[in-house]
Amino acid sequence: MIRVGLVGVGAMGRGHLEVYIRLMEEDPSIKLTALCDVDPKRFEAREGNLNIEGVGKDQIDFSRFHLYADMDAMLDQEPLDMVDLVIPTYLHAPYAEKALDRGLHVFCEKPMSLTPEQCQRMIDARNRSGKLLMIGQCLRFWPAYEKLKETVENGSLGKPTAGYYARYGGTPRGSFEDWYLDETRSGGCLLDQHIHDVDMVNWLFGLPEAVSTRGVNANPGAGIDALSTIYRYPGMSVATEDDWSLNGKDMKFQMRFRQNFERGAVVFEDNKLTVYPNGESSYVPDLPADNGYYRELRYFLDRIGDGEPIATAPLESTRDTIRIAVAERESARLDGEWVPVK
Ligand SMILES: NC(=O)c1ccc[n+]([C@@H]2O[C@H](COP(=O)([O-])OP(=O)(O)OC[C@H]3O[C@@H](n4cnc5c(N)ncnc54)[C@H](O)[C@@H]3O)[C@@H](O)[C@H]2O)c1
Secondary structure, eight states: OEEEEEEOOSHHHHHHHHHHHHHHHHOTTEEEEEEEOSOGGGGTOSSOOOSSTTSSOSOOOGGGSEEESOHHHHHHHSOOSEEEEOSOGGGHHHHHHHHHHTTOEEEEESSOOSSHHHHHHHHHHHHHHOOOEEEEOGGGGSHHHHHHHHHHHHOTTOSEEEEEEEEEOOOOOSSGGGGGGOHHHHOHHHHTTTHHHHHHHHHHHOOOSEEEEEEEOOSTTSOOSEEEEEEEETTEEEEEEEESOOOOTTOOOEEEEEEEETTEEEEEETTEEEEEETTSOOBOOOOOSSOHHHHHHHHHHHHHHHOOOOOSSOHHHHHHHHHHHHHHHHHHHTTTOOEEOO
């Protein structure tokens, strides 16, 4: 039996809650018993407000869970094996450390933390506790991106030559104390939304030698709200873009990529992955139907069950993602100068 406590039932927490409700139906050894949120209204909300279509929208019966306003109280009173932290980023490191030190496995949302130093403290806490800690860099479990990783690794289209990765959407509003728009608490778009593509670039190609970023601010105090980065890898061109200041009424959140190889390309657009081998007809590969939110939690619970290490998203790698993002921020401050990744 894996007994889970979920901390943070905001926009993304609702998405996790839906996943656990499904997992409990599929697997009687998983039991989400307790929810914790400082805002009691979160236990009444009829619908979440995440920007990913179809996630966090279910009607939830909160009476089936033990409800807490404080993680310490939950940890004191509930016999748990694992906590899932879906709280604002500035709380990731202290809350993960606390739960690990109390002998629990921890799943924690992305980004790992605000600085590489805080990430290191989380790694140290994991090492001390002997428990598992994994960061929800969900694209590593998103079928289209997983297929891309497989194509990079199996060489079926030759070596990667040029890649373009992007996400766009509206400004995140209505979060807890508007924490997203406070750079000191979220790291801004660069460390929050953009971290997905930074993590993808890192997962696919490892640490770049250097980065060059230009970015602009749209919301005072929010840091960089829109940016473009190029990454220096030997013999390969890689670029990312992000913008969370597209506030047109019918603008929908989008994520996409185009990765070119010596013998073809893989393109993800409008939630559809297409493979274009050079000189041949394109095709749409069969992919698992479940999204990365479900698959990352299933993966983590399976690792608690079998005791195997977290190979798909090791902490040292998700910390490196933060190292790259911090170099991007420094480059933006220097108006696009190349900054080595330290
Ligand atoms: N993987 C993804 O695609 C994705 C998408 C959105 C958000 N996220 C991440 O999920 C996390 C949460 O984001 P969100 O959009 O749900 O934010 P949110 O503001 O909507 O929700 C945060 C929740 O945490 C609660 N909270 C704040 N302080 C708390 C504390 N000390 N103890 C207990 N609860 C507390 C708030 O009341 C709120 O309900 C962030 O790390 C964010 O980056 C990931």
